[in-house]
Amino acid sequence: MYIYNWPAEKENDTGVVQQVEVCKVQGPGISGYSQNVKDVGFYLNKCMDRAQQVIPEEQHQKTPVYLGATAGMRLLRLESSDLADRVLAAVRQSLTSYPFDFQGARIITGQEEGAYGWITINYLLGKFNQNISWLRFLPRREGPQETSGALDLGGASTQITFVPLNEQIESQDNSLHFRLYGKNYDVYTHSFLCYGKDQALRLKLVSNIQDAENEVLNEPCFHPGYKRVVNISELFNTPCIKEDEKSLKFRKLVVMGTGNYSACRQSIQKIFNTTYCPYSRCSFNGVFLPPLQGDFGAFSAFYFVMDFLNLTEPGSSLEKMITKIQNFCSEPWDELKTQFHNIKEKYLSEYCFSGTYILTLLRLGYGFSEDNWKDIQFMGKISGSDAGWTLGYMLNLTNMIPAEQPLYPPLSHSTYVFLMVLFSLVLAGVFFIGWLIFRKPSCLQKGTV
Structure with missing residues (x-):
């Protein structure tokens, strides 16, 4: 709340x-x-x-x-x-x-959730501020709006929202138009239901056990020495799992951790379908994605997971993050429990998967690379307020952000130039008169001692 x-x-x-x-x-x-x-x-x-x-x-x-x-x-x-x-x-x-x-x-819809998150971080970063009042009279120059993109990750869905640069949004389902503080924003947004970190773990486990011959599953996304017994009925109790995948010979699944980052990443990649794209370019599962533009704020579970792994420092390289998560996943479970005894075992056991999943989602799913990785900032708070969709939701519902700039329209270019020339002539005249007043004629200075 x-x-x-x-x-x-x-x-x-x-x-x-x-x-x-x-x-x-x-x-x-x-x-x-x-x-x-x-x-x-x-x-x-x-x-x-x-x-x-x-x-x-x-x-x-x-x-x-x-x-x-x-x-x-x-x-x-x-x-x-x-x-x-x-x-x-x-x-x-x-x-x-x-x-x-x-x-x-x-x-709220997934599209709304993505849009409200985008509004929140740009509002808190001050990127919607109008110019000070006298600048409203100047001719407005149209150009690309320097807003930040928004990356949101929850338990059941994930959202990506940003303003593409000079790029037509080919899918109208992913297009939103805002007019905020007198500026137009054509925003791309998409919400991937079932690709939040909790549902994604279910998708991955189900993908791995389809060919299983017994109830024991060696799982690289959990630490060496970790063991968890999962009821198959609970694993399948979600609309994210297809009906034809909800049939196994056994009722329980024994998950045994092996702690291998590379194998974990490869198993996660199976839940992303990148082979089909009906548009010029896609993220995954046939969803349109324009070229990434500008910097991005990654919040909610993106931040919480990376904060635990000490990977929220701006400018951290992709290579550094991979190495850190790789080392973390290989740590023995007993040693990890002793080191983080104040964290619930369920949450602690899933940080290896969650960190690997975040890197896979951002790289394979959204197309971030070593070149633009620096454009991602993992953020928890901005100016004392939590980064997330809730502030944008409240701003929208309370009509705190105006749909239009309500005050005076700018002057035309010709009128503006005329006024500036007139102002310059008046200013020059004032300086000339002042010079005459304060400079005495030479004929008055002859008798001066």
Whole structure:
């Protein structure tokens, strides 16, 4: 849960939004309560109680509350729209019990999620700011907008969004148009459902066990000495797995770690289909992707994983990252548990896979290379606010970003040139008169002692 505030006075016709509180909700995402929806209220109570403490009581009734659900709920809706509706109804019932101005709970699309993340990081980086007021009178020069691209990674989906340079977006499903602060932005965006890090791990495991003859799977994406028993029914319990792949002879899978980065990367590559492309160029699975342009902010799980691996320093080379993850994956599980005893084993055990998956997604999936790797910045916060889609979502819903520049149109070029010439002549005249006033004629200086 994120709490934002902004002053009543506006700057550049929009409020300067600041994040004042973050509350991490305990438990799984709301989609995890589909079989027990009555617990959703208890799950949200702690953070909503915290909101009552942080927000002044006199502002409770006029403080809007929004809930946006992402890929976990998109998957649940694919599985059962009735279950998804029940979860959202329980969320609404819980949030309306608080003295805030509840504005609704809904499942946002993958395209929206990508767009809101792009709005967030560019807003926080100050790339939407209008010029100071007197510059509005100058003729505006059109040109490419220097915005940052956005790379978002969650548990169930991943998004890429950026403004291509002089490139037509061949797929209209991937095209968005914004007019922000008087400037036009034609944005490319795509959300890959089932390619968040948690669902991608399922896809990879299922891909590896299709040819398995017994229930033991030697898994290179887990550390040497690691062992995990997985129920096959739980592994297949997702719309991301095709029905024809949901049949095995055994009910349990014993995962044995071998800790081999190269083998892990090769096994991850199997879940990306790069052989089919109906456009001039694609990312994977036949999805159009224009040439990458500008710098990119990588946030959410991109940042959390790389931060754990100490790989968020700007300018880190691709080679350095590969070496670091390769060494990490080869560390024995017992030694790793001792070193990071304060981290839950489930999370700790998956950092090798997640780090390898991120490099594979960025390189094979999106086409980043050693040449433009420096353009990626892994970011957790910008100016005290978390990088992510939530701020962009709130800005959009509260109409804090204007659709048009509301004030005066610029002057024409000819009028501007005339005024500048006139101003120059007046300024020259003022200097000449001043020179005459302060310089005494030579005839008055003869009798001076």
